[in-house]
Amino acid sequence: MDKRLLARLALSEVDSLARAVLELHGFSREQALAVARTMVCGQRDECASHGVYRLLVCIATLKAGKVDPRAEPQVHDHAPGVVRVDAAGGFSQLAFDRGVPLLRRKAVDNGVAALVINRCVHFSALWVEIETLTDLGLVTLACNPSHAWVAPAGGRGPVFGTNPIAFGWPRPGKDPFVFDMATSAIARGDIELHRRAGKPVPLGWGVSADGEPTTSAEAVLQGAMLTFGGHKGSALAAMIELLAGPLIGDLTSAQSLAHDAGAGASPFHGELILAFDPRRFLGERYEHYLHSAETLFDSIEQQGARLPSARRYEARRRSLAQGVEINDELLDELNALLHR
Template sequence: MIALTLDETRTLAESILRHNGFSEPHVKAVAEVVWAGERDECASHGLWRLLGCIATLRNGKVVADAEPELIDQAPAIVRVDAKGGFSQRAFQMGTPVLVEKARNSGIAAMAINHCVHFSALWSEIEVLTEAGLVAMAFTPSHSWVAPAGGSKPLFGTNPIAFGWPRVGKPPFIFDFATSAVARGEIQLHERAGKAIPLGWGIDADGQPSTDPSAVLNGAMLTFGGHKGSALSAMVELIAGPLIGDLTSVESQQYDAGSKSSPYHGELIIALDPKRFLGDAVDHHLARAESLFEGIQGQGARLPSQRRYDARERSLRDGVKITEKLYEDLQALLV
């Protein structure tokens, strides 16, 4: 293993992106989410993702210097056209407008269009909870996942994220794929030569498999059978046709076999408790704490608690990555 400080992690990410031709706004925006992934011990969304970022660039599937366009769509809706760039820069541009609209109307939505998306959603949700907002986010991906009862890829991993701000405590955030597991987890198992659990996916013949390569070439499965399948279909609709962007199948078609990061859109919804509740906001936010206390009082863990615990360790001790990953990242600087 190779030990890195968090500053070294950020510097490495920025150096790789800058060396490969990304404009400075994209360098900063993408490096931030990769750095956050390592900080929170989310290896599948950390430095490893830079391999895919650079491959996507070299495949001609992302615009390294794209300058997003902000569109004031409606009183409670903002659109950001990412112009083929990574989603992070578009998110940064649109978020102040989304926050302002949510505070004015109580609820607002942001559609990010024509973006390349590879990152977890929790990092975006956390920005909004820090502003005191309740938030949700949805995005499709490539068609890697079979619907419940099916055997061929149709849906994306189609994550759903939700955040609730808390006073003096880390926000309540969950971010999960509607597939049984994030695709990055299967790819990391393949990279390490490790079997995956049954239930994560099927091979090209529709048979259950523990071989990560067979599943990556077959189809992933949704979590919870028909329930996860229905949620996945919802994400396809509200983060695809509703915002005028691609479904996972269409994103896969655009990819044309290059195995680049998905190209599509993202829908983010923000709600302002102060506008919903007025002078009673503090009372009702305090009431919400009893729910979290009830969960933890039974010995259960709140979503994201593992990340927050990891964050404390990383801020103190730095992070570690495999020597093989470090060598692969250094090769991107040549």
């Protein structure tokens, strides 16, 4: 491989770069720490579309006036099983961090609890948050809308967001069982990376503005993305619009896009996170049913099939030992952000 194309950085260097860019552009220290941590996790697990590339998105969103870089999230004990955090127009990460301690207490007390994040700007993968909660021994489900970029099954105009849904199951002594998937055929960041690289996208990722199938990343970005699995992905996307929109008193993907008003910023909406305490559910049967779960995972892996996130965990171990590779062109763009 041409050494000019890639640079290798230690994860500590990636973190320092991300925090330096964010703080230079006016983000508070706490906001910068929380946002940078999410990006480092993406880069560490070789999820490039959710790594430090997102710094470009964050700064563009800031310049568009669509995020408060010094927002102070406010935590509200809303109901016996509900924590509500007003992100106050900031990115979602710090709001999540602020809400986790109370969410954990409520989940332990009640068996199940919900964390509602309102008025947040969102750009990140959900598995980072999921793993925070599985590390606490909680089974977790999370979802959120985004911007209306995705056509419903049988349609051709954008209605849904990429509308990710993520789930986590803690496995003591092992990597947690985690999946995090968009209900669109692919994450929008992956299409943007194809556009930047001048690469075609596979058929089925999206349609052009006139509703025709296309392999042009630019045409998909100007047209509409598609859901995965046709009507099945479409139904899940609609469910997420309702659960993480009207149910929690926040915006749908169409309303988020209207709020953007052509700025091209990250989506502005809410997020719903459900946490279940298996010890509270199971009591003295906890160990028995955790073992039952392990037999399920074993039956999958013994056939040679991979569990979700297995590739991420392999990449993580590799990155922790060797650092990460970042395209030189992207690194130049990020370093340019240090010289406003």
